[in-house]
Amino acid sequence: MALRAGEHSQEAANGLKEKVLTLDSMNPCVRRVEYAVRGPIVQRALELEQELRQGVKKPFTEVIRANIGDAQAMGQIPITFPRQVLALCVHPDLLNSPDFPEDAKRKAERILQACGGHSLGAYSISAGVQMIREDVARYIERRDGGIPADPNNIFLSTGASDAIVTVLKLLVTGEGRTRTGVLIPIPQYPLYSAALAEFNAVQVDYYLDEERAWSLDVAELRRALGQARDHCRPRALCVINPGNPTGQVQTRECIEDVIRFAFEERLFLLADEVYQDNVYAKGSQFHSFKKVLMEMGPPYAARQELASFHSISKGYLGECGFRGGYVEVVNMDAAVKQQMQKLRSVRLCPPTPGQVLLDVAVSPPAPSDPSFAQFQAERQAVLAELAAKAKLTEQVFNEAPGIRCNPVQGAMYSFPRVQLPPRAVQRAQELGLAPDMFFCLRLLEETGICVVPGSGFGQREGTYHFRMTILPPMEKLRPLLEKLSQFHAKFTREYS
Amino acid sequence: MALRAGEHSQEAANGLKEKVLTLDSMNPCVRRVEYAVRGPIVQRALELEQELRQGVKKPFTEVIRANIGDAQAMGQIPITFPRQVLALCVHPDLLNSPDFPEDAKRKAERILQACGGHSLGAYSISAGVQMIREDVARYIERRDGGIPADPNNIFLSTGASDAIVTVLKLLVTGEGRTRTGVLIPIPQYPLYSAALAEFNAVQVDYYLDEERAWSLDVAELRRALGQARDHCRPRALCVINPGNPTGQVQTRECIEDVIRFAFEERLFLLADEVYQDNVYAKGSQFHSFKKVLMEMGPPYAARQELASFHSISKGYLGECGFRGGYVEVVNMDAAVKQQMQKLRSVRLCPPTPGQVLLDVAVSPPAPSDPSFAQFQAERQAVLAELAAKAKLTEQVFNEAPGIRCNPVQGAMYSFPRVQLPPRAVQRAQELGLAPDMFFCLRLLEETGICVVPGSGFGQREGTYHFRMTILPPMEKLRPLLEKLSQFHAKFTREYS
Numbered sequence: 001m002a003l004r005a006g007e008h009s010q011e012a013a014n015g016l017k018e019k020v021l022t023l024d025s026m027n028p029c030v031r032r033v034e035y036a037v038r039g040p041i042v043q044r045a046l047e048l049e050q051e052l053r054q055g056v057k058k059p060f061t062e063v064i065r066a067n068i069g070d071a072q073a074m075g076q077i078p079i080t081f082p083r084q085v086l087a088l089c090v091h092p093d094l095l096n097s098p099d100f101p102e103d104a105k106r107k108a109e110r111i112l113q114a115c116g117g118h119s120l121g122a123y124s125i126s127a128g129v130q131m132i133r134e135d136v137a138r139y140i141e142r143r144d145g146g147i148p149a150d151p152n153n154i155f156l157s158t159g160a161s162d163a164i165v166t167v168l169k170l171l172v173t174g175e176g177r178t179r180t181g182v183l184i185p186i187p188q189y190p191l192y193s194a195a196l197a198e199f200n201a202v203q204v205d206y207y208l209d210e211e212r213a214w215s216l217d218v219a220e221l222r223r224a225l226g227q228a229r230d231h232c233r234p235r236a237l238c239v240i241n242p243g244n245p246t247g248q249v250q251t252r253e254c255i256e257d258v259i260r261f262a263f264e265e266r267l268f269l270l271a272d273e274v275y276q277d278n279v280y281a282k283g284s285q286f287h288s289f290k291k292v293l294m295e296m297g298p299p300y301a302a303r304q305e306l307a308s309f310h311s312i313s314k315g316y317l318g319e320c321g322f323r324g325g326y327v328e329v330v331n332m333d334a335a336v337k338q339q340m341q342k343l344r345s346v347r348l349c350p351p352t353p354g355q356v357l358l359d360v361a362v363s364p365p366a367p368s369d370p371s372f373a374q375f376q377a378e379r380q381a382v383l384a385e386l387a388a389k390a391k392l393t394e395q396v397f398n399e400a401p402g403i404r405c406n407p408v409q410g411a412m413y414s415f416p417r418v419q420l421p422p423r424a425v426q427r428a429q430e431l432g433l434a435p436d437m438f439f440c441l442r443l444l445e446e447t448g449i450c451v452v453p454g455s456g457f458g459q460r461e462g463t464y465h466f467r468m469t470i471l472p473p474m475e476k477l478r479p480l481l482e483k484l485s486q487f488h489a490k491f492t493r494e495y496s
Numbered sequence: 497m498a499l500r501a502g503e504h505s506q507e508a509a510n511g512l513k514e515k516v517l518t519l520d521s522m523n524p525c526v527r528r529v530e531y532a533v534r535g536p537i538v539q540r541a542l543e544l545e546q547e548l549r550q551g552v553k554k555p556f557t558e559v560i561r562a563n564i565g566d567a568q569a570m571g572q573i574p575i576t577f578p579r580q581v582l583a584l585c586v587h588p589d590l591l592n593s594p595d596f597p598e599d600a601k602r603k604a605e606r607i608l609q610a611c612g613g614h615s616l617g618a619y620s621i622s623a624g625v626q627m628i629r630e631d632v633a634r635y636i637e638r639r640d641g642g643i644p645a646d647p648n649n650i651f652l653s654t655g656a657s658d659a660i661v662t663v664l665k666l667l668v669t670g671e672g673r674t675r676t677g678v679l680i681p682i683p684q685y686p687l688y689s690a691a692l693a694e695f696n697a698v699q700v701d702y703y704l705d706e707e708r709a710w711s712l713d714v715a716e717l718r719r720a721l722g723q724a725r726d727h728c729r730p731r732a733l734c735v736i737n738p739g740n741p742t743g744q745v746q747t748r749e750c751i752e753d754v755i756r757f758a759f760e761e762r763l764f765l766l767a768d769e770v771y772q773d774n775v776y777a778k779g780s781q782f783h784s785f786k787k788v789l790m791e792m793g794p795p796y797a798a799r800q801e802l803a804s805f806h807s808i809s810k811g812y813l814g815e816c817g818f819r820g821g822y823v824e825v826v827n828m829d830a831a832v833k834q835q836m837q838k839l840r841s842v843r844l845c846p847p848t849p850g851q852v853l854l855d856v857a858v859s860p861p862a863p864s865d866p867s868f869a870q871f872q873a874e875r876q877a878v879l880a881e882l883a884a885k886a887k888l889t890e891q892v893f894n895e896a897p898g899i900r901c902n903p904v905q906g907a908m909y910s911f912p913r914v915q916l917p918p919r920a921v922q923r924a925q926e927l928g929l930a931p932d933m934f935f936c937l938r939l940l941e942e943t944g945i946c947v948v949p950g951s952g953f954g955q956r957e958g959t960y961h962f963r964m965t966i967l968p969p970m971e972k973l974r975p976l977l978e979k980l981s982q983f984h985a986k987f988t989r990e991y992s
Contacts, residue, residue, distance in 0.1 A: 123817055339527060
């Protein structure tokens with residue numbers, strides 16, 4: 001707001017008429033949008049990096065960006081095979097090169113055959129290259145123990161975010177007390193709150209149970225729904241499994257309960273399953289909503305509407321920059337599906353390189369293929385290291401007084417709860433900051449560690465958290481966790 | 497609607513409760529969205545292709561998709577250098593290969609240095625890789641004769657569409673008679689009508705003058721604005737130059753008039769300049785709105801708000817599938833720019849491969865570089881062939897009675913006007929089709945030529961047109977144009 005005031009006074013000073021588009025005259029829904037994962041704390045982190053480059057003295061030598069699930073930015077090496085296939089598709093002259101394995105060439109040739117003009121430079125159909133949609137369908141069938149998947153229910157997208165926003169957009173309608181309400185978990189990944197604010201829909205919070213490892217309780221869903229019905233029309237329920245930022249992996253029983261609840265209450269289900277390959281904890285296992293729904297049989301299997309989202313940005317690939325993903329819609333009204341297709345077509349098509357990497361992800365080398373051994377080894381190495389980092393994170397944080405961290409069963413984040421002394425809370429309020437934002441900013445300034453305050457994801461009143469990725473390289477992660485714990489102790493002393 | 501009715505009766509028949517998300521209960525704004533470029537005619541084209549593959553006999557052997565500006569789908573060969581650079585960035589092992597020129601390697605290394613983790617697999621900042629934004633700024637400065645461009649005013653995007661939709665989204669506000677109105681040309685590229693429908697903003701039509709080669713007349717802008725002010729609040733003016741679908745290239749004088757008009761009437765200017773490299777006609781020259789605005793000096797230069805859009809999908813690259821583009825904002829309120837940045841950050845970043853190709857497009861090989869000669873030769877060959885096709889299209893169509901085609905001065909399309917006999921119009925109305933849709937569907941069924949009816953772009957009441965790309969390969973284009981002209985003659989006889 002300071003900036004805005006400044007603008008106005010300057011306008012006045014120059015005696016110029018105001019601009020057409022100002023903070024006051026712009027889309028008010030856009031103004032309400034918030035996205036903490038790339039919010040003020042990250043802006044400050046960028047400034048600090050610049051200051052370091054300029055030789056400014058700091059109590060640290062590098063900024064560690066543990067704010068976003070960006071594996072390759074943290075040093076993860078790309079898996080070789082998908083990059084080989086993509087390079088061949090981008091520059092087909094390489095198909096004659098002896099430096100590429102036969103299976104990579106076969107795959108690239110197959111993909112190019114399916115592209116317009118046999119080139120990645122042509123638009124694909126808006127739902128994605130048909131052959132890739134078919135490969136995704138077969139992947140889902142393997143994942144779900146043979147339950148059929150229809151390629152025509154699969155829409156490739158520009159990362160999962162794009163598909164999530166599209167499905168939410170279809171659901172939004174009404175005004176005042178008839179506005180669409182969408183149930184989202186708290187803590188949530190802020191794409192959901194941002195999209196609902198942009199669409200002027202009603203965000204309906206249901207709280208995950210921190211005391212029970214962030215589990216989802218249907219009684220809490222019922223409470224949230226009941227209260228919401230007084231002021232909006234709840235039509236959809238979003239579930240993130242494995243959880244972001246909370247890292248829990250839902251049990252099959254829990255998923256069945258959620259499906260029954262959604263069916264009884266007539267809620268469209270959105271299942272954010274982009275971390276389906278990121279499950280680490282003993283005894284934890286990923287169950288797709290689609291599989292559970294189908295195995296529940298009638299009336300659920302044939303009726304309950306579901307959209308399930310996946311991405312190439314997470315898992316073991318971590319190919320965030322290529323923006324690839326898909327949504328599978330289940331039991332969606334045929335006419336609505338046509339409308340979705342139409343809406344997607346206005347934006348022409350998802351980027352073809354992301355489609356290529358997605359194809360490799362859903363149809364990787366088979367045991368008989370020359371690249372199989374290396375692909376498997378690289379894949380396992382990534383997932384094994386992530387599992388070790390998840391364990392280490394939980395362990396080190398729980399050794400620190402005043403920090404409590406639930407097991408990181410899956411996904412790529414810890415979301416520890418931190419005790420902040422009353423005087424720190426008071427100081428934050430004086431500064432007009434959320435207490436955990438104040439803590440995270442101080443942490444960044446003094447240690448160079450960039451994490452996102454829990455207030456950016458939502459949390460129970462009076463509790464404070466931060467989200468930290470488990471992605472920093474092993475050799476950096478332990479010192480990082482210890483440094484953070486020590487800072488918390490120091491911060492606590494300072495304000496006690 | 498047939499489908500919808502079908503759905504319902506089926507619901508009833510099965511005695512099942514209706515779905516949560518139906519045509520009746522979905523977002524009504526999305527329902528109003530239309531996008532002819534990939535509309536029903538293209539669906540039918542896809543079906544016909546399938547039938548041909550299945551060996552069904554047709555009066556033609558292939559479907560020619562002249563509906564969309566997709567150069568590589570029509571056989572245009574990708575320019576070598578950008579693909580080499582991208583392949584090197586995707587698979588950096590190739591940096592050791594002797595098969596790539598030094599300048600491609602240098603460029604790839606420079607780009608990777610600027611990426612998180614030195615990998616395309618990392619997210620870039622939401623506005624795009626900073627170094628690429630700087631290269632874009634230098635490109636704009638060269639293009640505009642040294643007028644400065646600020647990298648911080650440049651936002652890379654997922655094709656130009658993404659950026660256009662973002663800027664429109666910022667402008668949309670109000671309800672009833674205070675709703676934002678946006679002036680768009682008729683005929684228009686239907687992204688604009690689609691986005692305005694989705695955002696529930698008011699589309700304000702201004703007509704291009706077909707009699708004067710689709711020129712833009714400020715008197716017509718004034719008429720449209722005056723009428724619009726009765727029922728909405730016009731806040732923005734969109735101009736497409738070179739024109740899509742109309743192919744005109746605006747004179748500098750016209751651009752100055754438009755800028756003066758926008759300034760006086762307090763309209764935010766959106767300049768769709770994605771065809772800035774596609775200018776063919778003798779005496780036609782591309783003038784960027786930014787350059788003209790700055791050269792007009794005060795009060796315009798320092799005050800008039802402008803967003804200019806560009807893309808890697810058109811020009812000589814034609815790399816549609818990679819979804820790369822950018823917007824430069826000029827005189828945008830600083831606080832609004834922050835809001836735009838925030839909004840963009842929710843979707844994380846534009847696809848990195850598209851950013852790479854954009855970087856090559858804005859900083860191509862220099863005369864001293866090993867790849868310069870080949871790059872220039874390939875670039876010139878593409879542009880020269882497009883110019884020849886533009887000329888041929890105009891010429892053949894104007895030889896046909898009942899078809900009149902303005903000169904294709906630029907862009908990639910002809911938008912000929914066709915006379916349709918009254919009985920054909922009547923027949924179309926009986927079928928519930930727009931007369932030119934009826935014509936185009938019959939054309940597709942009998943010749944395999946897929947073009948888009950003028951009704952999908954907007955046209956003066958009682959006039960009929962179609963948009964056809966000039967992209968089919970030279971050897972196919974002449975027979976195609978003649979076939980189309982002959983079909984029109986036959987169609988006219990049939991209904992006379």
